[in-house]
Amino acid sequence: QVQLQESGPGLVKPSQTLSLTCTVSGDSINDSGSYWSWIRQPAGKRLEWIGRIYPTESTDYNPSLKSRVTISIDTSKSQFSLKLSSVTAADTAVYYCAREAYCTTTSCRFDYWGQGTLVTVSS
Amino acid sequence: SYELTQPPSVSVSPGQTARITCSGDALPKKFAYWYQQKSGQAPVMVVYEDNKRPSGIPERFSGSSSGTVATLTITGAQVEDDADYYCYSTDSSGIHRVFGGGTKLTVL
Numbered sequence: 001q002v003q004l005q006e007s008g009p010g011l012v013k014p015s016q017t018l019s020l021t022c023t024v025s026g027d028s029i030n031d032s033g034s035y036w037s038w039i040r041q042p043a044g045k046r047l048e049w050i051g052r053i054y055p056t057e058s059t060d061y062n063p064s065l066k067s068r069v070t071i072s073i074d075t076s077k078s079q080f081s082l083k084l085s086s087v088t089a090a091d092t093a094v095y096y097c098a099r100e101a102y103c104t105t106t107s108c109r110f111d112y113w114g115q116g117t118l119v120t121v122s123s
Numbered sequence: 124s125y126e127l128t129q130p131p132s133v134s135v136s137p138g139q140t141a142r143i144t145c146s147g148d149a150l151p152k153k154f155a156y157w158y159q160q161k162s163g164q165a166p167v168m169v170v171y172e173d174n175k176r177p178s179g180i181p182e183r184f185s186g187s188s189s190g191t192v193a194t195l196t197i198t199g200a201q202v203e204d205d206a207d208y209y210c211y212s213t214d215s216s217g218i219h220r221v222f223g224g225g226t227k228l229t230v231l
Contacts, residue, residue, distance in 0.1 A: 037220075047158075047166065047209055049220035060218050063124065096165060104172065107154045107213050111177075113165040 002026040004097050004114035012091075012121050018084040022097030022114060029078045030055045035100040035108060036080045038071060040093040041116075048093075052100060053080055087121045094118050125149065125214035127223035134229040141197040143226045145210030148191055155193035156211045157186055159204075160225075166209065170195060197228070205230045 008020035022036070029036065037052040051061035053071045061069050065084070073080040084091060094116040100108040127147040135141045145155060154173050158166035168177055170186035173193060183198045193212075197204055210223040 046224045047211075047222040049222065052220075062219060102171075104154065106152065106217050107156075107172075109156060109168060109171050110158075110166075110211070111168060116165055 002099060002112040004099065004112055006095060006097050006114045006117040008117065008119070010118060010120060012087055012119060013123050014088055014121055015086055018082070018087050018091060018119055018121070020082045020095055020097075020117065020119070021079050022081070024078045024080070024099070027099070027112075029073065029080065030075050031101075033101055033103065035103075036071075036073065037098045037100050037110065038082045039096045039098055039110070039113075040091075041096070042090075042093040045093075047096075050082065050084075050095075089121050092119065092121045125219065125221050127210050127212060127221055129208075129210060129223040129226045131224070132227045132229065134231065135200050137202055137230055138199050141200045141204070141228055141230070143195045143197075143208050143210075143228065145193045145195075145212075145223050146191055147193075147210075147212055147221075147223075149215045150188060150191050150193055150212060152215070153212045153217070155186065155188050157184075157193075157195045158209045158211060158222075160207045160209065162206075169208075200228070200230045202230050204228060 035052040038050040068085045070083040096116045097114045098110040099112040157170040160166040173188040174186045
């Protein structure tokens with residue numbers, strides 16, 4: 001059974017950088033068929049895809065966040081990470097990591113998700 | 124930027140059929156996926172690639188897609204189906220992932 005677990009500070013000050021890590025177990029993060037994604041959800045609002053990384057370190061980002069986002073991967077630790085810079089209160093959300101797999105020519109499925117971690121941006 | 128549009132809410136009585144729509148310009152060429160999210164929990168996929176059901180998902184959940192509209196149908200909705208439902212797809216580039224605004228399904 002694939003499991004993902006988010007970790008990182010639950011409180012970040014405005015203008016600082018939000019940093020989260022997702023630890024993967026039950027699957028090889030090197031699996032060439034899988035992408036590793038970050039998704040967030042402000043309270044009462046829709047899910048928002050932040051971006052994804054492939055084991056080769058190739059990345060794709062949401063255009064609306066691209067200037068502030070960096071996703072990286074450490075295959076030796078079976079982890080991938082999110083950094084979001086210059087945060088504001090609008091970045092307060094539950095942040096999920098997820099596996100994206102079983103890709104067709106046009107899309108993939110988010111088939112496994114972490115439980116989510118609440119990050120609050122406040123001074 | 125690309126958007127997927129869902130009705131904010133749908134309400135049915137137990138045993139009735141619930142239908143939730145998702146509109147998007149790229150849906151004729153891109154698959155739709157549906158996720159169920161109960162309060163305080165991570166989303167769970169209930170339909171993938173327009174009309175396929177993952178193992179473990181009850182048969183009452185089904186999906187379809189025609190033109191720019193994808194539809195999630197719950198035939199004989201149960202009280203435990205009361206949740207938020209999100210459609211998901213990609214934009215025309217196939218790279219950027221987009222979720223719909225979510226539909227609150229009330230089964231009461």
